[in-house]
Amino acid sequence: METKLFQRLEQYYDEMVSIRRYLHQHPELSFKEYETAKYIENYYKELGIEVRGNVGGNGVVARVKGTKPGLTVALRADFDALPIEEETDLPYKSKTPGVMHACGHDGHTATLLVLGKVLHELKSELEGEYVLIHQHAEEYAPGGALPMIEDGCLDGVDVIFGTHLWATVPFGEIQYRVGPIMAAADRFQITVNGKGGHGAQPHRTHDAIVTGAQIVSHLQQVVSRRVNPIDSGVLSVGSFVADNAFNVIADKAKLAGTVRTFNETVRDQIEAEIETIVKGVCLANHSDYEYLYERGYSAVVNHKDETHYLVEQAKQIPDVMSVKEAEPEMGGEDFAYYLQHVKGTFFFTGAKPEGVDVPYPHHHPKFDFNEKAMLVAAKTLGSAAIHAHQAETVLSGQE
Template structure:
C-alpha cells in the first residue's frame, strides 16, 4: 500500500450555506482527505478494488472496528456495536471507479490511464470512514451500525453480489441507507424523495439478418437497413402510444452498425441501446412491445431477427417511512432551506437491489459547482462521469455528520 503522505489536505474554505454545527465531528479531517485523494489517485474498476478494500479495512481495524471481508468478492462490512439492543442499521458507500481517462492534472489525479474516480465513490468511501471513526470513538447509540463498503456499482452489480454472499443474513440490519454526491447542488445541501429516485437500467441488442447484394440491384437481396430504420421509428410509439403518459420511460437507440461499402447492400444490421423506467410493469410492457415490433417488422420485410434484452439494475425506489426519516435528520442538520426534494433521474444505481430486500432510502449531498477544484483541474465541467470531475473534500465532515446523526437517531441515544 502506498503512503498517504503525498496527499495532504487543502486549507479549508468556508461553506456559506453550511451551518457551523453541521461539521462539528471528532474526526481527523486531514487524514480522511488524504485517504480520499489516495483512493482517487489509485482508482480500481468493478471487482478489482483490492487496494481500496485493503485501505478501508486497515483504517477500520486501526479504530477498533470489527471487519468482515470477501462479500461480493472485494466488498467488506465494518461492525460497530454498543449496548444491548438488537436493533441495527446499515450505511453504504461504493468504492469502484470508471473506465475512463482523467483530464485533471492536480497531484491526486489518477495514476492509471483509462481509470478514474469520476463519480465520487472515493468521496463516498471517505465520508463513511469519517462516520466510522466518530461512531467508534463516541458510541452514543444502543444497537449495531453496519458499515457496508460495496464494490462494483458501475455496471457490475456489486450490491447484488454482496446480497448473494449473505449480507443480510450475516448482518441483519433493519434498514439500509445510501448517499451520493450531486454536482450542481450547493455544498451544504441534501435532497431526498419518496418513491422512485432513479430508474431501471436495461440494454437491448437487435440483429437483423437480410440478404446482401449489389446496391445497384437491390431487388436481388433483402436490405436490413430500412428494416432497422423502421424499427427505430416504431420503438418511439411505445413511449407515446402504448404506455400511460404519466408513466416515465426512455427508449434510446444509441448504436446502429451495418455495411462496409457504399455499393453493397449488407447482410445484416445491428441496433443497440438502453431502456429506462421507474417501475417494473412499465419495463415489462416496453420489453414485450419492442420484441413484437422487432419480430413483425422483420417479417414484413422478409428478414430474420434476433432480439436480446438485458435487465441490469431495477429502479431505485425509496421506502416512504425511511425517506421521511432521512428528511427529518437532514432538516435537523442543515435546516429546512437546505433539505431539498430530490428530482428523480433516469440514471441508475445498484443500491436498488438493497432496497428490494430491506427498507431504506437513497439520497444525495450537494457537491457544488466545481469551484472547489484545485489548480490543475481539467477545463471541462465538474459533473458526474466527466473527465474533469473531482469530489469536494469539504463534504467529508458534513456527509459524516449526516451518517452519524442518522445512525444515532435510528438506534436511539444511550445515556
C-alpha cells in the same frame, strides 16, 4: 452526542480528503477492485474495528457495536471506478490509464471510512450496532449489492441509509424523495440478419441498414404512443453498427440501447413492445433477427417513514442549508436491492464544485465534486444512524 460526532468528523476532515485523493489516484474497475478492497479492510483493521473482506466478491463489511441495546443500522458506500480516461488537471488525477473515479465513489468511500472511525471512537456512548457496507461493482450490472446481500451483509439489519454525492446539486443541499428516486436500468441488443449484396443491385438484397433504421424510427413511438403518459419511461438507441464498404449493402446490422422505467408493469410492456416492433419490421423486410433484453438494476424505491426520518435529521444539521424533494432520476443504482430487503432511504448530497456555474456531469472525463460535501454527507448519515434509537418504533416497523 451529535455535537461530539460532528466535532470529530470536522477534526478528521483532512484525513477524509487525503483518503479520497489517494483512492482517486488509484481507481479500479467494477469486479476488479482488489487493492481498493484491501485498503478499506486494512483501514478498519488498524483501528481495531471488526471487519470482513471478500463479501460477495470484493465487498467489505465492518461492524461497530455500541454498549447499549438498540437498532442495527447499515450505511453503504460504493468504491468502483469507470473505464474513462481522466481529462482533469487535478494534482491527484488518476494514475491508471483509461480508468477514473468519474462518479464520486472515491468520496463515498472516504466519507464512510472516517464516519466508521468516529463511530468506533464513540462506541461506549452509542446504542445498537452500525454495519458499514463498502460495496464493489455498482457501476456494472449485475452489480455487487446482490451478492453481498446473499453473503449476509444485511443480516440483523433493521434500517439502511445511503447517499450519493451529486455534483449537479448545490453544495449544502440534501435532496430526498419518497418512493422511486432512481430508475430501473435495462439494456437491449438487436441484430438484423438480412441479405447483403452489391450497392448497384439493391433489388437482390434485403438491406439490414434500411431495416435497422425503420426499427429505430418505430422504437421512438413506444414511450410516446404506447406507454400511459402518466407513467415515465425512456427508450434510447445508443449504438447502430453496420460496417461495410461504401458500395456494399449490409447483410447485418447491430443495434443496442437502454430502457429506464420506475414501474415494473411499464418495464414489462416496453420489453415486449420492442420485440413486437423488431419482429414486424423484419418480417416486412424479409429479414431475421436476434433480440436480447437484459434487465439491470431495479428502481430505487425509498420507504416513507425512513425518508421522512432522514429529512428531519438533515434539517437539524448546521451545514445543511436546504432540504428539498428531488425529481426522480433516470440513472440506475443497485442500492435498490438493499431497499427490497430492508427498510431505508437513499438521498443525494449536493456537491457542486465551488466557482463553477455549470459543473461537468457524472461519468464525464472532467468530472469533479466539492470535497466539503463529504463532511455534509458524513454528518447526515451519522446523525441518522446515532439517533435511530429515538425513532425505533417507526424504523423497526412497529408503529
